[in-house]
Amino acid sequence: MTADLPAVALSVAMAIAAGLVGCFAVMRRMTLASDAISHVALPGIAIALLLHVQPFVGGLVALLLGTLLIWVVESRTRMATETVIGVVFSGALAVGAMFTRGEELIEALFGGAGALPGWELALGLVGAAGVVVFVLGARHQLVLALVSPDLARSAGVRVERLSLLYLLAFSFTVALGLRYLGVLLMGSLIIIPAATAKHATRSLGSMLAVAVAVAVSSTLVGTALARALQRETGPVIITVAAGVFFLALLRRRPR
Amino acid sequence: MPSVLEVSGLTIEFGGLRVIDDLSFTVDDGECLAIIGPSGSGKTVLFRALIGSVPYQGAIRWAPEARIGYVPQKLDIERDLPLTGADLLRAKAHVRRVPPTDVPRALQMVNLGSDVTSRPIGTLSGGQFQRLLLACAFLGRPSVLLFDEPTAGVDERGEDMLYETIHRMQVEQQLTLLLISHELSLVYRYATKVLCLGRGRAWLGAPTEVLTPRRLEELYGGPMTYHFHR
Numbered sequence: 001m002t003a004d005l006p007a008v009a010l011s012v013a014m015a016i017a018a019g020l021v022g023c024f025a026v027m028r029r030m031t032l033a034s035d036a037i038s039h040v041a042l043p044g045i046a047i048a049l050l051l052h053v054q055p056f057v058g059g060l061v062a063l064l065l066g067t068l069l070i071w072v073v074e075s076r077t078r079m080a081t082e083t084v085i086g087v088v089f090s091g092a093l094a095v096g097a098m099f100t101r102g103e104e105l106i107e108a109l110f111g112g113a114g115a116l117p118g119w120e121l122a123l124g125l126v127g128a129a130g131v132v133v134f135v136l137g138a139r140h141q142l143v144l145a146l147v148s149p150d151l152a153r154s155a156g157v158r159v160e161r162l163s164l165l166y167l168l169a170f171s172f173t174v175a176l177g178l179r180y181l182g183v184l185l186m187g188s189l190i191i192i193p194a195a196t197a198k199h200a201t202r203s204l205g206s207m208l209a210v211a212v213a214v215a216v217s218s219t220l221v222g223t224a225l226a227r228a229l230q231r232e233t234g235p236v237i238i239t240v241a242a243g244v245f246f247l248a249l250l251r252r253r254p255r
Numbered sequence: 256m257p258s259v260l261e262v263s264g265l266t267i268e269f270g271g272l273r274v275i276d277d278l279s280f281t282v283d284d285g286e287c288l289a290i291i292g293p294s295g296s297g298k299t300v301l302f303r304a305l306i307g308s309v310p311y312q313g314a315i316r317w318a319p320e321a322r323i324g325y326v327p328q329k330l331d332i333e334r335d336l337p338l339t340g341a342d343l344l345r346a347k348a349h350v351r352r353v354p355p356t357d358v359p360r361a362l363q364m365v366n367l368g369s370d371v372t373s374r375p376i377g378t379l380s381g382g383q384f385q386r387l388l389l390a391c392a393f394l395g396r397p398s399v400l401l402f403d404e405p406t407a408g409v410d411e412r413g414e415d416m417l418y419e420t421i422h423r424m425q426v427e428q429q430l431t432l433l434l435i436s437h438e439l440s441l442v443y444r445y446a447t448k449v450l451c452l453g454r455g456r457a458w459l460g461a462p463t464e465v466l467t468p469r470r471l472e473e474l475y476g477g478p479m480t481y482h483f484h485r
Contacts, residue, residue, distance in 0.1 A: 153306055197337070
């Protein structure tokens with residue numbers, strides 16, 4: 001397999017979006033939730049395969065519906081979000097796994113790059129750019145809402161709407177990564193680089209920069225290594241990212 | 256004197272429990288209203304209703320020209336959160352669309368240096384963090400400041416300094432101040448009006464009228480002593 005430019009461009013765009021989105025996921029303490037959210041893509045992929053539609057579309061639709069569900073639960077009920085995520089999203093994984101079989105299931109779970117249609121490349125690049133613009137543009141609102149939702153509200157931030165937009169950006173980022181990393185591993189590319197950056201930095205700007213650097217370099221190094229070792233790409237990318245995280249832990253936090 | 260805030264028939268319920276029941280009061284321009292009462296009497300909930308964070312029945316009317324600065328109750332910030340004081344101030348300045356030059360001015364007002372704002376907010380002392388939040392509230396040049404327990408988690412010296420700063424700001428900027436406090440002696444010293452909440456009732460009046468030993472005993476369910484800070 002030779003390196004093809006469009007696929008590399010899309011994976012880098014995905015990694016940039018994942019690094020940025022992940023910073024706020026980690027700071028909002030959604031580490032576990034974000035892993036579970038990505039699982040909801042599986043039933044969508046399963047339905048898409050049954051209907052002979054592109055798996056990406058099925059996964060994306062399921063993720064967006066799942067996101068709306070989380071948002072409604074978060075903003076309208078008093079039920080703990082963690083509980084709902086634990087039940088609904090693990091349930092979704094089980095249902096999705098029931099209806100997907102063999103090779104397709106493995107691909108959906110761990111990623112496996114098939115042919116990349118032009119429309120998916122275009123949608124992916126535009127979507128990733130949208131996520132990047134949103135996170136960078138809304139970072140100040142996100143910071144205030146993170147420190148104190150009441151403080152943010154008193155400054156005129158529409159906290160519930162911001163939270164919905166953030167979750168949508170998150171879901172879209174997961175959808176971008178399904179092709180490379182699959183349902184089980186995409187959450188990790190969002191969380192691990194951000195967790196590494198959180199440990200290694202002490203200000204917002206440097207956290208965002210380090211998270212993007214770790215996500216992009218893990219993706220590029222992981223892809224090259226996978227090719228050299230003739231392994232599946234997704235697991236190698238996440239192994240590289242986890243390796244970087246543990247190396248960063250060896251260093252003391254900056255004071 | 257025109258009123259900055261008019262609250263009438265305010266009722267707030269949480270899960271069937273009525274926390275605030277038919278409360279009415281007004282705050283005039285330049286006043287300092289202190290809100291006191293035992294824990295669970297609805298002080299913070301009242302503030303959250305005033306900034307539109309919780310649903311309520313009744314009416315809350317702010318004067319159209321009122322610009323509100325809010326200092327929340329002690330926040331639980333992770334020590335290793337990679338957000339510096341400068342990040343927080345920049346965020347607030349950006350959201351409020353105030354020029355970046357207002358940031359040094361706000362820091363000067365609360366006496367905070369860049370050595371403090373360059374540190375992650377989770378590593379600041381209670382007093383430093385409260386000052387940072389106060390500076391945050393000053394961005395956007397508010398005409399009304401809402402203060403929820405400004406000195407929780409602050410030592411006595413820091414507490415006096417913080418109140419001095421707030422009081423000085425109030426006079427210099429002609430601010431209207433609403434503050435929730437447990438420090439009755441400070442309330443006595445600075446407040447022009449006191450709202451006591453407790454046991455489903457509310458009393459409003461000048462400190463000397465409201466803060467009588469009998470009323471406090473009724474309010475807190477036991478004799479209260481307080482010492483004067485000098």
